[in-house]
Amino acid sequence: MAENTNSGGGNTGLAFIVGGIVVVLAIVAYFVFAGGAMTPETKDINVDVDLPEVAAPAAPGN
Template identity: 60%
Template sequence: MTDNAPNTSRSSGGGNAGLAFIVGGLLVVVAVIAWFVFAGGGLNPAKKEIDVDVNLPKVEAPKLPDAPSPQAN
């Protein structure tokens, strides 16, 4: 006769080891990206001193012609 009892000699959960490595790797990648975004990645850019001096010539409105003198009738 055949025995219908389940086979208990196999260990369960072995197929999820690959998935655990993938999820762990993704977590590490996300943590590294977050560190670069929020902490600047430990890179301290050199501070630049910007000194701009703008000298423009004085602009004046053009001289208008004199108004015509009123003529007496």
């Protein structure tokens, strides 16, 4: 009888392609979720809300 001596070597190329895709997706995920920078950017948020005082009109007297 003929024996199958093929040990699955044809899938080696596919394994390298899938491994490369996994590495690329890991790098993209790092830049998306980590912001792409090693140090976080500090932002100076200083909001000044000064509104003029509003007075109700005087009620007419009886």
